[in-house]
Amino acid sequence: xxxxxxxxxxxxxxxxxxxxxxxxxxxxxxxxxxxxxxxxxxxxxxxxxxxxxxxxxxxxxxxxxxxxxxxxxxxxxxxxxxxxxxxxxxxxxxxxxxxxxxxxxxxxxxxxxxxxxxxxxxxxxxxxxxxxxxxxxxxxxxxxxxxxxxxxxxxxxxxxxxxxxxxxxxxxxxxxxxxxxxxxxxxxxxxxxxxxxxxxxxxxxxxxxxxxxxxxxxxxxxxxxxxxxxxxxxxxxxxxxxxxxxxxxxxxxxxxxxxxxxxxxxxxxxxxxxxxxxxxxxxxxxxxxxxxxxxxxxxxxxxxxxxxxxxxxxxxxxxxxxxxxxxxxxxxxxxxxxxxxxxxxxxxxxxxxxxxxxxxxxxxxxxxxxxxxxxxxxxxxxxxxxxxxxxxxxxxxxxxxxxxxxxxxxxxxxxxxxxxxxxxxxxxxxxxxxxxxxxxxxxxxxxxxxxxxxx
Amino acid sequence: xxxxxxxxxxxxxxxxxxxxxxxxxxxxxxxxxxxxxxxxxxxxxxxxxxxxxxxxxxxxxxxxxxxxxxxxxxxxxxxxxxxxxxxxxxxxxxxxxxxxxxxxxxxxxxxxxxxxxxxxxxxxxxxxxxxxxxxxxxxxxxxxxxxxxxxxxxxxxxxxxxxxxxxxxxxxxxxxxxxxxxxxxxxxxxxxxxxxxxxxxxxxxxxxxxxxxxxxxxxxxxxxxxxxxxxxxxxxxxxxxxxx
Numbered sequence: 001x002x003x004x005x006x007x008x009x010x011x012x013x014x015x016x017x018x019x020x021x022x023x024x025x026x027x028x029x030x031x032x033x034x035x036x037x038x039x040x041x042x043x044x045x046x047x048x049x050x051x052x053x054x055x056x057x058x059x060x061x062x063x064x065x066x067x068x069x070x071x072x073x074x075x076x077x078x079x080x081x082x083x084x085x086x087x088x089x090x091x092x093x094x095x096x097x098x099x100x101x102x103x104x105x106x107x108x109x110x111x112x113x114x115x116x117x118x119x120x121x122x123x124x125x126x127x128x129x130x131x132x133x134x135x136x137x138x139x140x141x142x143x144x145x146x147x148x149x150x151x152x153x154x155x156x157x158x159x160x161x162x163x164x165x166x167x168x169x170x171x172x173x174x175x176x177x178x179x180x181x182x183x184x185x186x187x188x189x190x191x192x193x194x195x196x197x198x199x200x201x202x203x204x205x206x207x208x209x210x211x212x213x214x215x216x217x218x219x220x221x222x223x224x225x226x227x228x229x230x231x232x233x234x235x236x237x238x239x240x241x242x243x244x245x246x247x248x249x250x251x252x253x254x255x256x257x258x259x260x261x262x263x264x265x266x267x268x269x270x271x272x273x274x275x276x277x278x279x280x281x282x283x284x285x286x287x288x289x290x291x292x293x294x295x296x297x298x299x300x301x302x303x304x305x306x307x308x309x310x311x312x313x314x315x316x317x318x319x320x321x322x323x324x325x326x327x328x329x330x331x332x333x334x335x336x337x338x339x340x341x342x343x344x345x346x347x348x349x350x351x352x353x354x355x356x357x358x359x360x361x362x363x364x365x366x367x368x369x370x371x372x373x374x375x376x377x378x379x380x381x382x383x384x385x386x387x388x389x390x391x392x393x394x395x396x397x398x399x400x401x402x403x404x405x406x407x408x409x410x411x412x413x414x415x416x417x418x419x420x421x422x423x424x425x426x427x428x429x430x431x432x433x434x435x436x437x438x439x440x441x442x443x444x445x446x447x448x449x450x451x452x453x454x455x
Numbered sequence: 456x457x458x459x460x461x462x463x464x465x466x467x468x469x470x471x472x473x474x475x476x477x478x479x480x481x482x483x484x485x486x487x488x489x490x491x492x493x494x495x496x497x498x499x500x501x502x503x504x505x506x507x508x509x510x511x512x513x514x515x516x517x518x519x520x521x522x523x524x525x526x527x528x529x530x531x532x533x534x535x536x537x538x539x540x541x542x543x544x545x546x547x548x549x550x551x552x553x554x555x556x557x558x559x560x561x562x563x564x565x566x567x568x569x570x571x572x573x574x575x576x577x578x579x580x581x582x583x584x585x586x587x588x589x590x591x592x593x594x595x596x597x598x599x600x601x602x603x604x605x606x607x608x609x610x611x612x613x614x615x616x617x618x619x620x621x622x623x624x625x626x627x628x629x630x631x632x633x634x635x636x637x638x639x640x641x642x643x644x645x646x647x648x649x650x651x652x653x654x655x656x657x658x659x660x661x662x663x664x665x666x667x668x669x670x671x672x673x674x675x676x677x678x679x680x681x682x683x684x685x686x687x688x689x690x691x692x693x694x695x696x697x698x699x
Contacts, residue, residue, distance in 0.1 A: 279559050283545070290547035290586060358545045364504060366532020366560045369524045450504035453542050 021095060025123060027346040028087040028176075032127030033134070034342045035080030036172035038335035040131060041138025042072045043167050044158050048139060049146065052156030064151055072142070072332060077175070079304070079336045082256075083343030085179030086297040088120065090350045092180075092187040093293075099187055113188035120180040121173060128172025135168045136160055138335070145331045206261065214257055220250035228405045237406055238319065244405030245315050248398045252307050255394070259300050264292045266393075267299070267386040280371050283362065284378035287355075298347045299386045301340035302429050306391035308333050309425060314398050317416040318406045341432070348380075348436045359444050360452035369445075376441035380434035388426045395422075470496050471664045474510075478657075483633055483642040485652035487678060488661035489686045494645045495614050497661065501643065502535060502612045503527050515609060532561040536608035536640075538632070540615040543599035544587040550574070551583045554602045565605050573605035577631070593624030600631045603640075611635055613644040617651055629654055649678040662689045 046069025053061035092099070102112050139158035147153050158164075206214065228243025255262050271285045288295045312329045330337070359372040395417075403413040470493045478484050478501075486494040499505040501512055503519040512519050515534060522530060536557065537543070544553045551570060558565040574580040577597040579590075587595055596616065603611050613632055617625035625648075633654050635642050644655065652658050655672040662685035670681055 282559075283547070286552065287547040357542055358547065361542060361545050362556070362560070363528070364531070364537055365557045366528050366530075366535070368528045368560070371560070448505070450499045450502075453539055 021091070025091060025119075027350050028084065028091055029123060029127055029130075031080075031083050031087045031339070031343050031346050032124060032172055032176055033130045035076075035084055035175050035339050036124075036127050036131035036168060037134035037138050038339050039073065039076045039080050039175070040135040040164070040168040040171035042069065042076050042142055042335055043171070044135060044139035044164055045069060045142035045146070046073060048156050048158045049143060049151070049153050052154045056154040058152070058154065061152060061154075065146075065153075068146060068151070068332070072335065075333060076335045076339060077171075079301075079339040079343075080171075080175045081178045082304075083179075083301060083339055083346075084175045085183065086300070086343060087346050087350060088176065088180040089183040090294065090297060090347060092116065092183055094350070096187065096190060100190070109188045113184050116184040116187060117177070117180065120176040120184070124173030124176030125169065126172075127176065128169035131168050131172055132165060133160075135164060135171075142335070145334070149328065149331050206258065210257065214254060217250050217254035217257060221247050221254060223247075224250060225401060229401060240405040240407075241315075241318055241402060244401045245311070248311055248394075248401060251397065252304075252311065252394065255307075255390075256300060256304055259303075260292065260296045263296045263299050263303065263386055263390060264289075266390055267295060267382065270385060270389050271382060279367070280374035281378050283372075283375040284382060287358070287375070288379055288382045294347070295383065295386075298344055298383045298433075299390070301344035301347075302384065302387035302433070303390040305333075305337045305340045306387055306425060306429060307394045308336065310391050310395040310422065311398050313417055313422070314395065314402050314413060318402050318408065318413055345432070345436050348383075348433065348440065355440065356444050356447055356452050360447065360449035363449040364453065373438070373441040373445055376437050376444070377434050380437035381430065384426075384430040384433040387429055391426075469664065471500070471507075474666055476659065476666060476669075478641065478643060480641050481636050481639060482656040483636055483644065483654065483672075484657045484659060485655035485672065485678075486643065486645045486659045486661060487647070487649065487652045487682055488667075489682065489689070490647075492661040492685070492689075493664035494659075494661045496664075498612055498614055498643060498645045502537070503531065529561070532557050534609045536603040536606055536611040538596070538599045538603060538611065538613040538616045538628075540618040541592075541595075543602075544595055546587050549584050549586055550579060550590070550598050550601075553587070553598055554605050557602065557606045557608070570605050573601040576604065577601040577627075592619050593621065593627070596620055596624065596628050600628055603635065604631070604638075607638060607640065609640060611640050611642045613642065615645055615647065617646070617648065625651070649675045649682065652678045660685050662686060663692065 046065060049065035049069060050062055053059075053065055099112055099116075102115075103109060107115075136158045143153055143156055143158065224243045224247030228240050228245075228247055231240075267288060271288070274281070274285075276282075309329050312333070316328065355376060359376070362372050362375075399413045399417075400410050403410045406413075474497065476497075486497060488494045496505060500507045501514070503512070503514075503522070507520060514530075517530065519527060519530065544550075545556065548556065551574070554570050554573060555565055571580065574583055577600055579594055579597050579601060582590060582594060582598075587598070590598070596619075599616075611632070616628050616632065620628065629651055632642050632644060636656075644651070646652050653672050653675040658670050658672050658678055658681070659666055660668040660670065660678075660681040667685035667688065668681050670677060672678070
């Protein structure tokens with residue numbers, strides 16, 4: 001095969017695969033568009049604020065804009081990469097039979113990997129292009145939020161400028177590639193007959209890179225907690241509290257990095273404690289446990305959002321003279337939540353197909369109407385419950401360590417927390433996941449079981 | 456069981472025509488015919504999984520078309536067992552849980568000894584705690600048969616139960632389906648395979664959505680000849696229609 005025909009063959013395969021899997025790819029696209037708009041919007045807001053401050057000769061505002069904007073950009077890009085990686089991973093897992101067929105038909109594994117990565121580039125570029133009109137809108141909301149928190153931005157607003165495109169397109173492509181790099185490698189490596197026969201992959205173990213990173217984060221936790229909790233520092237209580245807070249930030253990153261090995265046991269633990277003999281609950285629990293990777297992917301964005309909010313509110317409650325209402329937290333982490341929430345919902349939508357066949361088997365076996373719907377909604381309860389339990393445990397750890405750092409009682413820290421807000425956020429998480437799964441269950445219930453089993 | 460005139464409209468095409476069929480109780484009945492002859496649709500209509508647009512279907516003296524969804528589900532979980540070509544099992548449940556599922560849905564428990572015995576008889580006891588994705592196609596099919604054995608439904612519907620299996624696994628599944636009537640179950644099996652159909656007590660030969668013949672089982676050659684005759688008649692009818 002000549003190089004030219006090989007390239008055109010690959011292009012044909014890429015385009016035809018994207019077209020065939022359009023309904024599934026659309027969710028990855030949605031996440032990538034949201035991520036690109038939020039990341040690029042934050043970058044645009046930061047540069048616009050810095051530029052306005054420089055024009056006004058306000059050096060203090062320049063450094064404040066860089067500090068605030070830098071944090072927001074960092075967290076948002078991190079969330080985008082995580083969410084896009086999850087959706088890409090799920091999409092490719094669902095398509096593993098097709099990819100196995102490519103290998104069986106003689107397409108080299110390297111070519112399969114190239115095709116999948118080319119698809120991600122196309123997807124990222126489209127996402128970036130779609131985010132172009134949205135990102136300035138995001139930037140203006142961010143600027144308004146910063147102004148509301150007390151930053152004097154000298155009336156800076158983000159119009160549409162040419163350089164934005166240079167920021168937005170990479171914000172679409174880079175997370176897709178970063179998120180999908182390892183996933184595409186694994187997808188191309190999967191033994192074709194295992195994939196073709198729908199055999200599950202063996203349980204995942206933390207790889208070398210993940211283990212090294214986890215050790216670094218653990219060192220970060222201990223490195224911050226030891227001085228924050230156990231030593232007298234020159235900066236006094238404020239510095240100790242800041243160290244304790246930083247240790248908790250490292251801890252949350254560590255727990256989320258090790259999500260599959262943290263969230264899965266947590267989910268098993270609390271679902272075992274629920275005394276129910278109902279068949280719908282049994283099916284839901286077994287489904288969540290069996291598809292641990294899917295469950296972790298679904299839980300992670302919600303757990304991330306709730307834990308960050310809990311941490312920032314605890315900190316705001318303890319630090320002298322500081323506040324941390326929901327508005328303050330949303331200024332820093334608002335876009336992270338938008339990205340995480342859209343990712344969580346996309347994952348729920350993506351795994352809907354898997355449910356159709358199982359629901360059909362259960363219906364054929366004689367399930368009363370409503371059993372499969374209830375079971376699907378219970379899955380939402382399990383996902384939300386795991387995120388809430390995770391956040392509650394994290395809140396307990398964060399409150400204790402920050403209280404020790406600040407030399408106040410744990411009870412005092414807990415007393416000062418806005419429980420109504422935290423409760424409302426937990427309720428929103430529960431309602432969102434249950435609603436998303438309920439809608440999916442309604443769609444599945446319209447499928448004729450016999451046809452689902454024969455398709 | 457009587458099945459007078461089940462018909463089903465689908466995209467302006469009538470799939471089944473003028474079917475009047477009586478399935479003997481406590482026997483193995485095979486439905487054979489070429490692809491697209493409507494045999495699987497007939498089976499699904501009988502089982503109440505596809506709703507016939509006309510006629511009536513009576514199982515164990517109950518008109519299944521007159522039942523509402525809730526009663527139909529209860530009727531299925533109490534009286535009917537299924538073995539499909541693929542996708543018989545709930546992927547998130549273990550082998551043991553899959554075997555217990557119909558009883559659990561019906562609101563009662565199968566004695567554990569009966570579940571164990573069914574698994575032992577089918578040679579899958581060592582896989583009790585495994586999930587379907589860790590089993591071969593033959594093992595999955597044996598789990599579906601074990602479910603039927605443990606649950607002991609009065610009627611078993613099997614749609615191409617050996618279609619995805621190798622010869623040996625296929626024989627194991629057919630042996631068990633053939634043994635079920637001795638336990639009091641009625642078995643209705645759709646198959647392409649004349650050898651499998653010949654194991655039945657009664658063979659219903661279908662073509663173009665109609666019953667062409669009802670013959671006795673026993674001889675695979677007789678079944679093959681009947682299927683070929685049905686196919687030839689269909690081809691001739693098609694040619695006549697095209698000419699007209």
